[in-house]
Amino acid sequence: MRSTSQSTTPVPHEPWYKYGIAVLFLEIAIAIAVSGYSLYMTFHGLGGFPGKH
Amino acid sequence: MTTNKVEQLIIATVGFFWCFLMWFSTAAFSPSIAAHYHLSIKALGLLASSAIWMAPIGRIVAGWASDRFGAPRTFAFILAGCGLMSIASAYTANYEILFFERVVVAIAGVSFVVGIQHVAQWFGPHEIGTAEGLYAGTGNVGAGMGALLLPRIFGVNYHGAFLWLGIIGLVIAGWYLVRGSAAKSTEQRNLVRVRSNLRGTVFVWSRYIAIALMLAYAMSFGLEIAMNAWLPGYFTRGFHDAILALGFTSVAGLQIAAGTFAAVQSFTASLFRPFSGFMSDLFQRRNWTPLPFIAKSLPYAPRLHWLGISLVLITLAMTGLTVAGLTGSLHLSVAILVAIGIAISCGTGGTFALVPLLFPDRPGTAAGFIGGVSTAAGIAYPLVFAGGSNIHTGYSTVALYMFLPFLLFYFWAARYERHPEEHGLLARTFALEEA
Numbered sequence: 001m002r003s004t005s006q007s008t009t010p011v012p013h014e015p016w017y018k019y020g021i022a023v024l025f026l027e028i029a030i031a032i033a034v035s036g037y038s039l040y041m042t043f044h045g046l047g048g049f050p051g052k053h
Numbered sequence: 054m055t056t057n058k059v060e061q062l063i064i065a066t067v068g069f070f071w072c073f074l075m076w077f078s079t080a081a082f083s084p085s086i087a088a089h090y091h092l093s094i095k096a097l098g099l100l101a102s103s104a105i106w107m108a109p110i111g112r113i114v115a116g117w118a119s120d121r122f123g124a125p126r127t128f129a130f131i132l133a134g135c136g137l138m139s140i141a142s143a144y145t146a147n148y149e150i151l152f153f154e155r156v157v158v159a160i161a162g163v164s165f166v167v168g169i170q171h172v173a174q175w176f177g178p179h180e181i182g183t184a185e186g187l188y189a190g191t192g193n194v195g196a197g198m199g200a201l202l203l204p205r206i207f208g209v210n211y212h213g214a215f216l217w218l219g220i221i222g223l224v225i226a227g228w229y230l231v232r233g234s235a236a237k238s239t240e241q242r243n244l245v246r247v248r249s250n251l252r253g254t255v256f257v258w259s260r261y262i263a264i265a266l267m268l269a270y271a272m273s274f275g276l277e278i279a280m281n282a283w284l285p286g287y288f289t290r291g292f293h294d295a296i297l298a299l300g301f302t303s304v305a306g307l308q309i310a311a312g313t314f315a316a317v318q319s320f321t322a323s324l325f326r327p328f329s330g331f332m333s334d335l336f337q338r339r340n341w342t343p344l345p346f347i348a349k350s351l352p353y354a355p356r357l358h359w360l361g362i363s364l365v366l367i368t369l370a371m372t373g374l375t376v377a378g379l380t381g382s383l384h385l386s387v388a389i390l391v392a393i394g395i396a397i398s399c400g401t402g403g404t405f406a407l408v409p410l411l412f413p414d415r416p417g418t419a420a421g422f423i424g425g426v427s428t429a430a431g432i433a434y435p436l437v438f439a440g441g442s443n444i445h446t447g448y449s450t451v452a453l454y455m456f457l458p459f460l461l462f463y464f465w466a467a468r469y470e471r472h473p474e475e476h477g478l479l480a481r482t483f484a485l486e487e488a
Binding site: 013014016017020021023024027028030031034035038039041042043044045 | 058059179180183184186187190191194299300301309310313314316317320321323324325327328331384387391
């Protein structure tokens, strides 16, 4: 019934990690872009997600 | 079979994405189904709510099954079963049968905990936050993509959509079965399998830290799904005049404006989730432990602190939404809503960056308990939101009377400097077992 052992000493990241971080920031960029676009459309009375006005 | 953890992460993420697409595909076509079968508003509401019926108990069973039979078999079974039922629903002409079939297809939503278990079996403690965040965040997008793309691709032809979703689900099930591998090593797989018994389940359910994480997930994911259901109605009623002033005068226009604000919360909460896992990893690497009371010397203490900060942010943001609503400012309310979405993502990502570390020999059972029971909160919050005399005050009521006690319990349960998972109910029984 033990939790895993984990040192707080930094471990060098493996090669996959930088690609993982790239995907992560791409997803955040998409979230900001879609949210920003939808809010702009809505606040200007033009419609927005999930359809047109 | 030669494989690696990145391939396993991709398989789990694609499987989860498709399951969420199937899960919410009924909602995406609910207007078409309602028009086809001439459904009343009540019947439509029943159809919408049915998507979540199977989640609490289903996730608990799926979590245990992934420990017992391995994630690839469990995930493939879910994908194939839901896929076949989705194909069957494409040829159904009777609404009662269609309703039953779509409830069965909604079981796809339980796959979340299976993938959490799968990823936990492959990634190390120093990178688990980012890996689980990428899995859950990317997979969650399937729900939003369903609402966004399915009606645009298939129009009102929901039969065609259900057919193709099912066929592709079967293909992914085959891929998962052939290329999926349950764990990094045979020893790890065997350890998890032998621990997947009733005693292990009772052990997890009775741990204070597991209960605290379940409540943390109820504060984050539970709130997310509650908000998905509640927010369109909130904006329509709470900001009716402000939305009219924007130029949305028809009923359809009001729905679109209110739906946009709700979707922003959902989209932000999903897509920022990997960022939270990354932050959890970052706290771990920098050994940041800024909060009082919470343990500082545990190997994963920084992750406990990151989750604690996330829960504080959720509580504050909920209070902020009440304040913004009472000022009558639509713009401020939407800005706070974006903040809530980000805070929720911090909570969801932070929780599942910890679960595999606290229960490494029972990751599926723990994920099932924490990810399953917490979804019941999604039913409770809207009742509180709607129960007040003022439509804006429900958020601060939830923050004060539900989130604050949950938060205090989390701080209390996370205070142990050694093995927090050993503290819980039935302590005497499990102490005897250890001896």
